[in-house]
Amino acid sequence: MTEPVRILDGNSFMISRPNGDVDADPADRFGLFSFDTRFLSRWRLTVNGEPLNPMSVDAGDHFQSRFFLVPGAPTHYVDADLSVIRERSISSWLAERLIVLNHGREPAELALRVEAASDFASMYGILFGEAKGGSYGVEVGAEELRLCYARERFRRETLIVASEPADVDDSGLTFRITVPAHGEWRLDLRVEMLAPGRHGGDIRQKLHRAHRRSPEEVRQDLAAWLDRxxxxxxxxxxxxxxxxxxxxxxxxxxxxxxxxxxxxxxxxxxxxxxxxxxxxxxxxxxxxxxxxxxxxxxxxxxxxxxxxxxxxxxxxxxxxxxxxxxxxxxxxxxxxxxxxxxxxxxxxxxxxxxxxxxxxxxxxxxxxxxxxxxxxxxxxxxxxxxxxxxxxxxxxxxxxxxxxxxxxxxxxxxxxxxxxxxxxxxxxxxxxxxxxxxxxxxxxxxxxxxxxxxxxxxxxxxxxxxxxxxxxxxxxxxxxxxxxxxxxxxxxxxxxxxxxxxxxxxxxxxxxxxxxxxxxxxxxxxxxxxxxxxxxxxxxxxxxxxxxxxxxxxxxxxxxxxxxxxxxxxxxxxxxxxxxxxxxxxxxxxxxxxxxxxxxxxxxxxxxxxxxxxxxxxxxxxxxxxxxxxxxxxxxxxxxxxxxxxxxxxxxxxxxxxxxxxxxxxxxxxxxxxxxxxxxxxxxxxxxx
The missing domain is CATH 1.50.10.10 (Glycosyltransferase)
Structure with a gap:
């Protein structure tokens, strides 16, 4: 499996590797994009420091995909004690659910890490080269990470919010978890793509609430489209x-x-x-x-x-x-x-x-x-x-x-x-x-x-x-x-x-x-x-x-x-x-x-x-x-x-x-x-x- 995986909903899209990761070079197409800006140029998932490899990918509808993953190199696939399901959907934000499955007979203590970064490059800049004239910043919270870019009146932010407690640092979120024998652990991540105005708030949301569509609303819209x-x-x-x-x-x-x-x-x-x-x-x-x-x-x-x-x-x-x-x-x-x-x-x-x-x-x-x-x-x-x-x-x-x-x-x-x-x-x-x-x-x-x-x-x-x-x-x-x-x-x-x-x-x-x-x-x-x-x-x-x-x-x-x-x-x-x-x-x-x-x-x-x-x-x-x-x-x-x-x-x-x-x-x-x-x-x- 080498083909990029794409999910798309009109104004927003994401292109990732077959395991769901993004680690973009300045001039490539991978990342999370909305309104002509890349909001994630890195989005990497590891378990105990090991990357995950895809067993299969379900592309689903245009706005969602599922990755079935195992840690380590392909030689580890036989009788793997651990697997991860990575469910992803895109709308006005990126929603990602991680399901960690322990197939072993003993509890598994794991360090699950999500690395995140953004270069906030525009598509025009990726295509033709672009000198960035602003400054980058990072804000760390209890269960959230905010990546920021500002150049005078132009501001873009990526807000990552987790449903479970995490150790958050400038480059990602780490979850130290215990998964019971033959059990599972779940995490929901929400990635907001924001265009703040001078006085706060998302410019798009202020212009019209139609730009705030949930994954369920996207699903309903697709069904209505196919029906008519x-x-x-x-x-x-x-x-x-x-x-x-x-x-x-x-x-x-x-x-x-x-x-x-x-x-x-x-x-x-x-x-x-x-x-x-x-x-x-x-x-x-x-x-x-x-x-x-x-x-x-x-x-x-x-x-x-x-x-x-x-x-x-x-x-x-x-x-x-x-x-x-x-x-x-x-x-x-x-x-x-x-x-x-x-x-x-x-x-x-x-x-x-x-x-x-x-x-x-x-x-x-x-x-x-x-x-x-x-x-x-x-x-x-x-x-x-x-x-x-x-x-x-x-x-x-x-x-x-x-x-x-x-x-x-x-x-x-x-x-x-x-x-x-x-x-x-x-x-x-x-x-x-x-x-x-x-x-x-x-x-x-x-x-x-x-x-x-x-x-x-x-x-x-x-x-x-x-x-x-x-x-x-x-x-x-x-x-x-x-x-x-x-x-x-x-x-x-x-x-x-x-x-x-x-x-x-x-x-x-x-x-x-x-x-x-x-x-x-x-x-x-x-x-x-x-x-x-x-x-x-x-x-x-x-x-x-x-x-x-x-x-x-x-x-x-x-x-x-x-x-x-x-x-x-x-x-x-x-x-x-x-x-x-x-x-x-x-x-x-x-x-x-x-x-x-x-x-x-x-x-x-x-x-x-x-x-x-x-x-x-x-x-x-x-x-x-x-x-x-x-x-x-x-x-x-x-x-x-x-x-x-x-x-x-x-x-x-x-x-x-x-x-x-x-x-x-x-x-x-x-x-x-x-x-x-x-x-x-x-x-x-x-x-x-």
Whole structure:
């Protein structure tokens, strides 16, 4: 057992070793975290000075785990006289119960010790390095230990309280106990993660009591969540298991922002991005409309409240722009990082308008669309005013913050991700192809909302004219005629960045492509250079920079594939969409039903099993949401007024799908499908699995 053990409840999470211990290096992911701060960097349990080794681990639900441990080295396991059960759950605090079991015939006198320390590092600091400018302190009580950090107005504390008497010192708690023969001894530990204000009390508690959730309340909330989401009946294990795992992962990833503490939106992923994240929350909410449309409502409200209102080079802020992320750590508090919030994303703003329209189509909630009309109008205005960096009618990006801003302000953020086929790296300002598709779709959707909800036909007419013009120019300037696919981007001089990549697959869901060119795009997406047998690679094998383990240079991303499959259905490529869905869901089974953030882009015939990407977030929100959108795609679910239409396109490997109680403006509706598409006739099996 070497895999880290994770427990998670939206705003708080813990990552430990398989025995439950934490002994974090400054730059690793282990520890107890809440609101972007590590509150425990050491949490070590010993008995008579010996560490404990795991016999087994029960991961349980997302917020709890159980460790079955014995002292000493593995050679001591046979007929062990002593064992320890370590039960752990997370909510607004960490609750840990230790049960020491004496299997011997004589009483056992033991020194049980819990070592505790905190570096109070922020996630941003762990990722990028952070100079701590404050002071540390320790307060020792009779049965409690308080770890403190303060830097001017910024204060964080970890309070550890024990249910039994202890010898407490600066680095932990020691319990000297006697466990009777064939008896047990129990200890309850409670670890509070506190953000004291200037005049005492926890800032979060003062803002709203919803941030004080007990483990039992978390358990009840999970049960209620699972009770209200659609119920899936399916004979095919990959879909059934991935859907079930995705539901519990999405429940775990629901983040309750301080602005709307009674509501939740999807955080991006564990461990690095358990924060408010514009792109991730928007795409995940879009993927999840058929399962949990309330996530979209909170996402639209939260991102609308924090919409850009001024020019701020440090934070890449512009009027009307939608944020990339918001962090609460020390560097943010003192202006050493721009994440308060940071606006370095060019795609979040059109995605905001796209989600708003699709949300209203699905739910009929025109009240929200009316309430956030100013934000949607400002987002549409940003596309033309600030999004058009070069004044050529295309949405481009060029970081205002030249020191710490993100270079590539699209989902492929890595420096090398936007490249020419010959391996040269393209430098901003860049207009990637999917940005133009998003802008086109946002204008079309904005026009519908303007005409049908805002009562502004003049704006609707203008947006439709602009969308038509953008479509015509895009299909002239981005199309690489001699290769039959769309350029990844246009550079500063209007030259085509010609690498073959998955980005053009997003164009299908936006409707910007003419049917004949959509067919060419579909053919390229399913060709061996892009399609691995599990899914579409982020970069084709024909590109000079291709690497099957390249994060944006060849790895397969489930979210990317879910959007591509959805778009393929839009243009009538049902078999291609079904092929992608089948491959993705089969890959999910190799990861216990959890689609990872990304996995290796190797040919399926070569590896037989999908290859894990070592640093991927797990769980990851838009990979979790991918399962929901793939299911929607297979069933062909589409809102039409107050009715839910279904036009299934299901591979023959799935005998039947029943999705019951799909929520929307129609109330609740059911969808049924039988598998009829024979994928083996068109794509012979590329490998086992």
């Amino acid at each position: 989401v659609p119920r899936l009946n399916c004979d095919w294990a990959p879909l059934r298991e991935t859907y079930r795992r995705s539901l519990t992962d999405m429940a775990a990833l629901r983040y309750r922002p301080l602005t709307f503490p009674d509501e939740a939106l999807p955080a991006a992923g564990l461990p690095w991005y358990m924060v408010i994240s514009g792109r991730d929350s928007l795409i995940t909410s879009l993927q999840s409309l058929a399962v949990a449309p309330e996530l979209a409502a909170t996402t639209l409200r939260m991102l609308g409240v924090d919409q850009g209102s001024k020019l701020d080079d440090f934070r890449d802020e512009e009027p009307g722009k939608i944020m990339r992320e918001f962090r609460y750590g020390e560097a943010t508090a003192f202006g050493e990082s721009p994440n308060s919030p940071y606006f370095g994303s060019a795609d979040t703003t059109p995605l905001y308008v796209m989600l708003m329209d699709e949300y209203e189509r699905w739910t009929g909630d025109d009240k929200l669309v009316r309430e956030y009309e100013p934000e949607a109008r400002a987002a549409l205005a940003w596309i033309d005013e600030y999004g058009d960096v070069l004044g050529n009618g295309y949405v481009s990006y060029l970081p205002r913050n030249e020191r710490s801003g993100i270079v590539n302000q699209v989902w492929k953020e890595f420096r090398e991700a936007i490249c020419y086929a010959d391996g040269r790296i393209a430098t901003p300002p860049l207009a990637t192809c999917e940005l133009q598709g998003y802008a086109y779709d946002a204008k079309r959707r904005g026009a519908r909302m303007a005409r049908e909800i805002w009562g502004d036909s003049a704006l609707a007419d203008r947006l439709e004219r602009e969308a038509d013009d953008l479509r015509d120019r895009f299909n002239r300037d981005f199309w690489i005629a001699d290769r039959g696919y769309y350029a990844l981007a246009l550079d500063r001089d209007g030259n085509q960045v010609d690498a073959l990549a998955s980005n053009m697959g997003h164009l299908l869901m936006t409707g910007i492509l003419p049917p004949d060119r959509a067919a060419a795009v579909a053919e390229h997406l399913m060709a061996p250079s892009l399609y691995s047998g599990w899914g579409v690679r982020s970069l084709a094998t024909t590109a000079r920079r291709y690497n099957p383990l390249g994060y944006h240079l060849g790895a397969v991303w489930p979210f990317d594939n879910s959007l591509i499959a959805w778009g393929l259905r839009r243009y009538g490529f049902d078999a291609e969409a079904a092929r992608i869905a089948e491959g993705m869901l089969q890959a999910g089974m190799a990861f216990g039903g959890r689609l990872p953030e990304a996995f290796g882009g190797y040919d399926r015939a070569l590896t037989r099993q999908p290859v894990n990407y070592p640093s991927a977030c797990s769980p990851h929100a838009w990979s979790t949401g991918a399962a929901f959108l793939l299911l929607r795609t297979l069933l062909g679910l589409k809102p039409a007024g107050d009715e839910l239409l279904s036009d299934p396109a299901v591979p023959a490997s799935i005998e039947r799908i029943d999705l019951l109680d799909v929520p929307g403006r129609w109330g609740r509706s059911d969808a049924f499908a039988r598998g009829r598409i024979d994928l083996t006739a068109r794509w012979p099996s590329p490998g086992a699995g």
